[in-house]
Amino acid sequence: MLGVGIIRGLIETGRNFAGSYVRSERLTTVQYPEARLAPLENARTIPFLVYDGEDPVQGLRCTACTICEQECPARCIHIVKDTAKKPDYVGKMQLQPAVFDIDISVCMGCGICVEVCPFDSIQMDLVFNLTATDRFAALLLHKERLAKSNAYFNQIHPKKSSGIDAHRAEEKSKAEAKARAAAAATTAKPPPTSAATCGAGK
């Protein structure tokens, strides 16, 4: 009969209205600035650079290999290699970036740089309030602002970062075992200077 559907609709909206005062599933809004939803594991906004330890320059995982720069579909990453090298987490000498810029006005947050990075150095961030009054300079993020600690990475993507950390710890212990074996094989010789730098690396 005509009108039954209208009454059904009225009842549903009426239940929503009355229920919003007593039941939380009828009022699902989170009042944003005061209350926030917990971030999701796989959420992503723009990339950032991970560093180990305390020093964002010494601990930076990036080796300036420029794979991300080449793979970036939006061409928003700009890298200039430094001439100086520094040891990585297993003690191998690696290049480091003198300049690492991401133009976040161009970045589309696709995450391809994260996929291609062989050093787990670049990861997706969760920051989203990135407004600025300057359209150009303020939206070009430099290495200093992009570098964030591994502790922060652990905090925002706990599952992914713990996997990476376990993998890196395994690699490191393998490398250390190898170094010990090599040291045991050449036990007669005095400790070489390279081994000393190896130990200082990590």
Next chain:
Amino acid sequence: MNALDQVFVNLQGWLVGLAPAGLRALAAMVLIIAGLMAVFGSCFALTTVMERKALGRMQNRYGPNRVGPCGLFQPLADAVKMLIKEDVVPFSADRVVHFLAPLVLTVPIWLAFSLLPFGRNMTAVNLDAGVLVFFAIGSASELAVFMAGWSSQNKYSLIGAMRAIAQMISYEVPLVLSVVPVVMLAGALSLEQIVQAQAGYAFGFLPRWNVLTPWGMVGLGLFLTAATAESNRSPFDLPEGESEIIAGYLTEYSGFKYALFFLGEYLGLFAITGLAVTLFLGGWQAPLPWLAWLPSWFWFALKFAALMAVFIWVRGALPRLRLDQRLNFSWKFLVPLALVNILAAALWHLSRQWNPIFAAAGARWLLGLAIIFPTYVWLGRTVNPLFVPVREYSYAE
């Protein structure tokens, strides 16, 4: 009781008494105008925020809740926003008509409030042909809407205005036809007398409001449906259908002129709601005899608020109709039903003089329902193509 009931009347009388003797007539008028504008202006502000809050709750979210306590100062923020916005007039627009349209919409609506009896002795102008004058005033909005659509030189505005004209003219017919039984039974066009005709209680407790008769119930339904369309509200908001024609005849309006259109629409809704209260819900009469100690204007305000809540509820529940559905609904459903309703009202009136056993209220009720209900079902099933049987597909699974 009497002092509280007549508090506004006495206040006005006292204030007029303060004026010099020569200016008293003028002072009385100015006071009434100021009072009506203050009450319904603040009513407009309150309704906009309450409507948004209620709609929000119906859609599982909070409404505006940031400005002031519980978001109640939202209208002030809206007003500031509207006032400081740039007033853009299109280059090729007819500037004079474009300027006049919001005024033509808003100004006559205020006249309608002078006709409504808001309480005992609280009618500003008690005209013998009050109902007729009310509808005459109400039809001015059609002119304003077409002025707005035509002068904007914009195809969306023009389409919106044409839709509005088609809708308002189509729904004016059932609107007036649904009022005819009330006028027939009360024997008067004066709103004051129509309220008086609904005084008293059957069996000592049942009010003799028109809505509690079969023709009055259907009449109120028809009236509210047609009033929704007359005031361009959802589900009949095709003239402003945002998803199709941007904002219809409001497309080229901004700033204060847009706010005036908004005000005019809400005032039209208030006026027509007040008329519905007067015609069908007994005006300012109390619903039960032992509640009559509460002031009459309180009962009017309560019924008014209840009907406004119904309008908001319907807006929250129903989607927008399609153009052909809307016109079919008016001409093929509402108008025939309103005509049958007049017949039912006539029988209700005549059956009072039939033999006393039949004249008992129950039998008259059944007679009314026996006429209206089958018509309703038949019209709903067959005439409106909205309700054709489900189509069968030969090759679909």
